[in-house]
Amino acid sequence: xxxxxxxxxxxxxxxxxxxxxxxxxxxxxxxxxxxxxxxxxxxxxxxxxxxxxxxxxxxxxxxxxxxxxxxxxxxxxxxxxxxxxxxxxxxxxxxxxxxxxxxxxxxxxxxxxx
Amino acid sequence: xxxxxxxxxxxxxxxxxxxxxxxxxxxxxxxxxxxxxxxxxxxxxxxxxxxxxxxxxxxxxxxxxxxxxxxxxxxxxxxxxxxxxxxxxxxxxxxxxxxxxxxxxxxxx
Numbered sequence: 689x690x691x692x693x694x695x696x697x698x699x700x701x702x703x704x705x706x707x708x709x710x711x712x713x714x715x716x717x718x719x720x721x722x723x724x725x726x727x728x729x730x731x732x733x734x735x736x737x738x739x740x741x742x743x744x745x746x747x748x749x750x751x752x753x754x755x756x757x758x759x760x761x762x763x764x765x766x767x768x769x770x771x772x773x774x775x776x777x778x779x780x781x782x783x784x785x786x787x788x789x790x791x792x793x794x795x796x797x798x799x800x801x802x
Numbered sequence: 803x804x805x806x807x808x809x810x811x812x813x814x815x816x817x818x819x820x821x822x823x824x825x826x827x828x829x830x831x832x833x834x835x836x837x838x839x840x841x842x843x844x845x846x847x848x849x850x851x852x853x854x855x856x857x858x859x860x861x862x863x864x865x866x867x868x869x870x871x872x873x874x875x876x877x878x879x880x881x882x883x884x885x886x887x888x889x890x891x892x893x894x895x896x897x898x899x900x901x902x903x904x905x906x907x908x909x910x911x
Contacts, residue, residue, distance in 0.1 A: 731903035732845075732889070778844055782897075788833050788852070789893035793844035 690715035694779040694794035701801055707752075707766040709797050711779030714760065719781040721762040722791065723754055726776040738762060739784060774801045804828045808890045808902040814880055815910050822875045822888050822905045830895020834866050834873045837889040839904065845889055848875070877907075885909045 694711040701707060713719050723735040734747045736754035744754050751770060755763045762779060779794040806826040814820040824834070833852035837845035851857055851866035851873065863876040875888055890902040 729906075732901045734901075737898075776842075787897060788850060789897035789899050790835065790847060790850060791845075791899055793846075796842075796844045798842070 690781075690792065692779065692781055692792055692794045694777075694797055696797060697795060698798045699800070701769050701799065703771055703801055704768045707764070707769055707773070707799070709764040709777055709779075709799075711762040711764075711794055712760055713762075713781045716760070716781070716783070718759060718784050720784050721756060722780040722782070723762065723764045724778040724780065726778065728775070732778070736764070769799075769801045771801050774799055804894065804900055806890060806892060806900055806902040808888075808905045810903070811906045811908065813908045813910060814877075816880055816882060818880050819876065819878050820880060820907065822877075822890075822907065824873045824875070824890035824902060826871050826873075826890075826892050826900075826902075828871075828892060828894055828900070831868065832893035832895070832897055834864075835889075835891045835893070835899065836864050836873075836875045837891065839887045839889060841886070848888075880909050882909050882911070 692713045720739055722737045724732045725735055726732050736744055736746055738744050738756045741756050752766050777797045780791040782791050808824045833850055835850050836848040838848050839845040849864035851864050856865045861878045866873045887904040887906045889904045891899040
């Protein structure tokens with residue numbers, strides 16, 4: 689069966705510090721991968737998605753970046769965090785090709801920038 | 803353009819029935835999803851409708867009308883553990899999910 693894991697689960701970072709969130713998927717090949725952010729009490733905001741290694745699409749211009757160094761690994765990074773980067777970050781995957789589009793989510797990473 | 807709308811918050815009583823509505827507009831459509839999200843946790847899949855009609859799964863049912871751009875999630879015999887946010891999303895022509903802002907459901911004893 690397929691599993692998705694992201695880490696760390698919780699982190700508190702000072703403004704201006706770097707960020708790295710990691711996500712890995714097991715049990716499937718060539719998945720579509722996604723990074724979402726959810727502010728408190730708000731909906732899901734798509735940040736990045738990837739259909740293959742090295743292929744990243746950015747939905748929202750910001751100081752965040754994403755990379756996909758391996759087929760089932762997706763990394764969210766920042767060189768200098770802003771207060772507005774605080775939120776709940778979710779990694780997700782879906783089956784590539786003309787499937788339904790159903791998303792399977794990781795456990796989430798709660799980031800607090802102070 | 804594309805948009806999707808659902809109520810921000812609803813309140814219901816334990817043991818009762820509640821219907822959460824979702825309306826959407828899109829030129830390309832490949833199905834409608836409902837997810838449940840408890841506070842501080844990731845969303846989990848509840849239902850998927852691609853054809854018109856009602857899909858029943860235990861205490862939860864989901865309805866879709868493609869011609870009206872309308873869906874609802876029906877929760878029966880409400881339990882306190884059903885207190886959560888319910889997210890509506892449609893799959894567009896590229897099989898990308900477009901999300902509503904979520905409906906926070908509060909269950910009172």
